[in-house]
Amino acid sequence: MGTPLLTLSGLTKAYPGVVANDDVSFDIQQGEVHALLGENGAGKSTLVKMIYGLVSPDSGKMTLNGAPFVPASPNAARAAGVAMVFQHFSLFDALSVAENVALGMDNPPPQGELATKIRTVSDAYGLPLDPHRTVGDLSAGERQRVEIIRCLLQDPKLLIMDEPTSVLTPQEVEILFKTLRKLSAEGTAILYISHKLEEIRSLCDNATILRLGKKVATCIPAQKTAAELAEMMVGTSLKPPKRAADVSSSEVALHVSGLNLPPAQAFGTSLRDITLTLHKGEVLGIGGVAGNGQDELLAALSGERLCAAEQVRLNGKPVGNLGPTARRRLGLLAAPEERLGHAAVPDMSLTENALLTGVTRQAFAKGGWINWAAAKGYAERIIHQFDVRTPGPHVAARALSGGNLQKFVIGREVLQAPHVLVVNQPTWGVDASAAAAIRQALLDLAAEGAAIVCISQDLDELMEISDRFAALNEGRLTQARPAAGLTIEEIGLMMGGAHGMEAAHV
């Protein structure tokens, strides 16, 4: 190999409170398909944003074809031959394919000429696409082709693809892979971001694995098993579980059976045949890579999405067709992942946010008339018991730091004495001491007999608090297994898509 196409050396980028990339270095050769692999929050996005000129690194250097590469903007990056296909498309539904392509170009040729070019490129790379169709009528896969063709028309040397298969059907994935292989054979390098291990093993020549902003390894993915890749991705620093209480004999608190739900919005994940049983006093940890149905599962349990009554049973009572308020009344509470805008209203005060879910079980409203003094008292109780650092309950939720707001959100549910509490990413973006406090609160709640579903991408956390562990993968939930004694390899496999242990020997 001659000079690498792109070299990164010592790239570092810090945001307040978190180092997104810490001294990351690797090379991409011409025509190479290079995977960038890592969990959510591992720093993949920040890294490609630096290459694409959206973010400038704090320190470190890049070279492109041996020359220093300091893109000040995506325009500069494009001019230098770097193109990127984003996970979320930026297309205008009402315009045609050709018009959309023209909008993304710096000097678009006339429409007729452009349509011919689009046809040529789409034929050459096996990306069937009619330039005159309206984008609004296209499938997700076809829309992605528009984006790819837009990039290819600029003749890129390096094509960055951010989780390109998350919105595709298996057939569309096949087409995409053929295109990418062809591009690579012609000398275009591809930086392929994903956390889907099998894809990477079949497509990519090399893989760089990031964890917590640091490069963990560069390897040839075809020579590793999915489990080995997963292990590198999530780390081996797992602590043994502290809890080994056997609660399987106690009463069932929550039972979900055969739950199927189509996605609520485009790019969502369908839930497929979810079945789980949760006993009183038990903590069920649900792992899995982001975007595999975590939000959807929480919505189905909280009552934001409804299903057939018997599909969700709370203490034996069918509740699947009940909305959030009715479920709360029965003792099924939830704390969603997104603090601002989902768990809490950013522009409302903490008192108002305490009312938001507290009103049902705490009787803050008689005949609909709000007792503000009681709501304020409850907010103060949460602030006091969960050590929320804030001047007072009159402060808007958005003024709180992530950790403090999270303590407030969790506290709001815990103090309502739920029978079942479902939390999603309870300690995401929360500092270590607050995270420990939140986990302790969950464990205390379980000790009092409540059942807890903890959906999280933090495996350390799940191992620390769970009695049993299951993983979400493309909307399917694996069977729950006792957390004690699970090896990292087994967890990796549960997350990685091999259903059942027979597939362990890849």
Add this chain to the structure above:
Amino acid sequence: MFKIEKRPIPSGKWNWGAPVVAVLLTMVFGGALFAVLGVNPFLALEKIFYEPLFGEYAFYYRPQLMVKAAPLILIAIGLSLGFRAGIWNIGAEGQYIIGALCGAGLALALYPMELFILLPLMVIAGAIGGALWGLIPAVLKVRFGTNEILVSLMLVYVAEQLLASMALGLMKNPEGMGFPGSRNLQQYPSAHNAEIISGTGMHWGVVAALIAVIFAYIVLSRHMFGFSLRMSGMAPRAARFAGVNPTRMVLICMGISGGLAGMAGLFEIAGPAGQVSIDFNVGYGFTAIIVAFLGRLNPIGILLAGVLMALTYIGGEITQSQMGLPLAAIQVFQGMLLFFLLAMDLLTNYRFRPTAKEAA
């Protein structure tokens, strides 16, 4: 250079300061506009803001102020509920027309029967008519995902055509010697929305507007419905999580705003306007949008904004008749008010920070 950054919490000072600054800026730029049109700006502003209240003929203008402000306030209160929930009813003008037609239609159908409860029945008919007209975009939105802004707006033009057809056809005065327009309800005692106290401009629509202000204020600050409404507007996902049914919210908000607009139309047609005529509607439904925002979507604010806006209407008429300012000039003036308000609004949630020069 300056950088615009989000405030950690909304500025309470600017929340109320913005409308005041917007009014002042409107005076400055509106004055400049008047000057360019060859009119003494100070005199024009005096005629708009001072003369109707304290001028020589204030005894005539003050009742007018109430007559103009009442429908604006009544409609704006309804709209503000929807706007707070993120539901954009732009078609109050149409709901106003339909409300008027329903109420007036009832009266015309019963003419000349004298019935003690006719006016209350008309009010109810007007409210129902307006509500149903408002529910059309609502139902289309929740069933088919159409955009309520577009549909409600387009229905205004449908309503206008309907009004013209009624004035020229079905509701035309049979004793009107062929002139377009219905019988004059002012001459039908049971149906006439007369002044409660003569010479004050105080008719039942004014009373309804004041009740709506008080009611909205209490519901927004003390009732779960108001709380759900505010949540829906500020964070729809959180509202859903809290248990608010978004479909129901759309239907209720469009129904209420349509109903209040319809009621306003009825009070107008049974009172100050008197008859179903082609040009019965004068844009209250659209101006009420400005009033709602000028009043910060706050009931008390809307009350003040409605009076202010009525002032510009009356002042505009004075400048038109006495100074020869074109109607368009006063409309631009009103438009400026909304424009500056929205611009100033930025300062409630954002602030300007000088940026240090840095080598990106």
